[in-house]
Amino acid sequence: xxxxxxxxxxxxxxxxxxxxxxxxxxxxxxxxxxxxxxxxxxxxxxxxxxxxxxxxxxxxxxxxxxxxxxxxxxxxxxxxxxxxxxxxxxxxxxxxxxxxxxxxxxxxxxxxxxxxxxxxxxxxxxxxxxxxxxxxxxxxxxxxxxxxxxxxxxxxxxxxxxxxxxxxxxxxxxxxxxxxxxxxxxxxxxxxxxxxxxxxxxxxxxxxxxxxxxxxxxxxxxxxxxxxxxxxxxxxxxxxxxxxxxxxxxxxxxxxxxxxxxxxxxxxxxxxxxxx
Amino acid sequence: xxxxxxxxxxxxxxxxxxxxxxxxxxxxxxxxxxxxxxxxxxxxxxxxxxxxxxxxxxxxxxxxxxxxxxxxxxxxxxxxxxxxxxxxxxxxxxxxxxxxxxxxxxxxxxxxxxxxxxxxxxxxxxxxxxxxxxxxxxxxxxxxxxxxxxxxxxxxxxxxxxxxxxxxxxxxxxxxxxxxxxxxxxxxxxxxxxxxxxxxxxxxxxxxxxxxxxxxxxxxxxxxxxxxxxxxxxxxxxxxxxxxxxxxxxxxxxxxxxx
Numbered sequence: 001x002x003x004x005x006x007x008x009x010x011x012x013x014x015x016x017x018x019x020x021x022x023x024x025x026x027x028x029x030x031x032x033x034x035x036x037x038x039x040x041x042x043x044x045x046x047x048x049x050x051x052x053x054x055x056x057x058x059x060x061x062x063x064x065x066x067x068x069x070x071x072x073x074x075x076x077x078x079x080x081x082x083x084x085x086x087x088x089x090x091x092x093x094x095x096x097x098x099x100x101x102x103x104x105x106x107x108x109x110x111x112x113x114x115x116x117x118x119x120x121x122x123x124x125x126x127x128x129x130x131x132x133x134x135x136x137x138x139x140x141x142x143x144x145x146x147x148x149x150x151x152x153x154x155x156x157x158x159x160x161x162x163x164x165x166x167x168x169x170x171x172x173x174x175x176x177x178x179x180x181x182x183x184x185x186x187x188x189x190x191x192x193x194x195x196x197x198x199x200x201x202x203x204x205x206x207x208x209x210x211x212x213x214x215x216x217x218x219x220x221x222x223x224x225x226x227x228x229x230x231x232x233x234x235x236x237x238x239x240x241x242x243x244x245x246x247x248x249x250x251x252x253x254x255x256x257x258x259x260x261x262x263x264x265x266x267x268x269x270x271x272x273x274x275x276x
Numbered sequence: 277x278x279x280x281x282x283x284x285x286x287x288x289x290x291x292x293x294x295x296x297x298x299x300x301x302x303x304x305x306x307x308x309x310x311x312x313x314x315x316x317x318x319x320x321x322x323x324x325x326x327x328x329x330x331x332x333x334x335x336x337x338x339x340x341x342x343x344x345x346x347x348x349x350x351x352x353x354x355x356x357x358x359x360x361x362x363x364x365x366x367x368x369x370x371x372x373x374x375x376x377x378x379x380x381x382x383x384x385x386x387x388x389x390x391x392x393x394x395x396x397x398x399x400x401x402x403x404x405x406x407x408x409x410x411x412x413x414x415x416x417x418x419x420x421x422x423x424x425x426x427x428x429x430x431x432x433x434x435x436x437x438x439x440x441x442x443x444x445x446x447x448x449x450x451x452x453x454x455x456x457x458x459x460x461x462x463x464x465x466x467x468x469x470x471x472x473x474x475x476x477x478x479x480x481x482x483x484x485x486x487x488x489x490x491x492x493x494x495x496x497x498x499x500x501x502x503x504x505x506x507x508x509x510x511x512x513x514x515x516x517x518x519x520x521x522x523x524x525x526x527x528x529x530x531x532x533x534x535x
Binding site (some may be wrong): 017027029265 | 346426466467514
């Protein structure tokens with residue numbers, strides 16, 4: 001049994017390394033390109049490693065006021081819209097998972113239909129709406145749009161997990177004197193933690209990478225989020241590919257950091273032995 | 277919702293003319309066929325590979341956290357950037373893929389992945405799967421995390437093999453997560469624009485377009501420059517997505533009733 005278990009560990013670790021390399025490799029190429037001087041990117045034949053390492057590219061991007069304000073806007077929009085979407089989705093998902101009511105499937109399907117429109121087609125209407133509300137060029141416009149876009153996913157995934165949590169657990173809590181809300185807060189939510197974390201990651205990444213609505217609604221230079229600001233490094237007039245790559249790498253970092261912070265909550269294991 | 281009113285306005289003046297013209301377009305059967313191949317291949321491969329990946333990321337081994345961070349990277353990077361990166365990787369002269377393929381002597385000559393009619397769809401599907409894997413894997417991983425440990429214990433006590441346990445315990449309990457992952461993938465892959473747009477950039481005509489890129493080309497890029505016709509393509513696309521999702525939901529529910 002012992003050697004078999006060790007073999008399993010080695011095999012799993014090997015597979016893990018291979019998987020990690022597979023997913024990261026293309027971005028390592030991008031990182032290396034970001035460390036090259038501009039002229040080397042057009043070298044023929046190309047070489048993988050930079051001849052003259054130029055880490056200053058990253059400093060250039062970090063010092064760039066456009067990048068700084070873009071980072072501020074993106075972080076605000078992604079964080080607040082994620083909180084909004086998850087907070088609004090929890091009651092909707094709980095209700096549709098636990099109560100049967102007329103039009104429940106219709107409601108869930110309608111929520112799903114909102115995902116079927118590509119955002120491109122919604123841009124004109126959204127612009128008119130936010131113009132009337134006087135919200136063009138404010139973070140609030142992007143926060144509301146992103147929260148609404150990501151609500152459907154949050155409702156669907158939370159509903160799936162609420163439905164899979166045994167009802168007996170809540171009943172037990174109610175027998176012990178918990179209110180319905182207390183049972184939701186103290187029993188269901190802790191158990192659904194992996195789903196809440198997944199919904200939050202999804203909402204954050206989607207808001208972080210949203211492009212078309214931001215491009216349309218945010219016309220002031222200092223209100224553009226990162227996705228829109230990135231494109232200013234390569235235009236018809238200037239082609240700073242190395243800076244674009246450096247900024248793209250930097251734009252991935254906050255997502256990975258957030259993920260590293262909440263990843264431990266992805267593991268629940270709490271349900272083990274909860275129903276006998 | 278506003279979409280109905282906008283397309284409604286377009287339709288108001290010309291009636292069903294745009295729809296009639298849409299079905300007269302020579303490219304339409306090709307584009308619809310491309311879309312179906314693209315959606316079925318990307319969603320199918322993604323779900324199957326993600327089931328394996330989720331199982332791996334759920335098992336405990338040293339360095340699992342780092343592997344989990346790595347898997348999230350393609351999801352964290354913006355799609356346009358990833359698509360551009362893959363144009364570079366597939367490049368005929370300088371691309372990493374041709375270096376690997378010729379070094380391993382899989383082909384004698386380098387392959388023009390994005391210029392050859394036989395390989396361009398496969399190349400695009402590869403990137404589609406690559407960027408869809410993280411999302412799908414994490415939904416399934418969250419699903420695995422909520423399966424109580426004692427059901428596995430029970431299966432072990434009953435003497436079930438690993439494969440039997442997976443088939444009759446894990447997979448059914450993973451059902452809700454699998455449903456969410458597949459339905460949302462179906463929608464996102466149907467509406468995915470950047471990958472096909474960027475990788476199919478140099479090919480003329482509509483030979484490798486999906487509905488979404490076809491719609492954009494009809495409106496802004498081709499000789500047609502026809503917003504009305506593009507709107508008709510958009511509506512047809514929406515109908516196809518709806519049908520696909522309904523079909524999938526019905527199949528799944530029907531299977532649930534059988535089990």
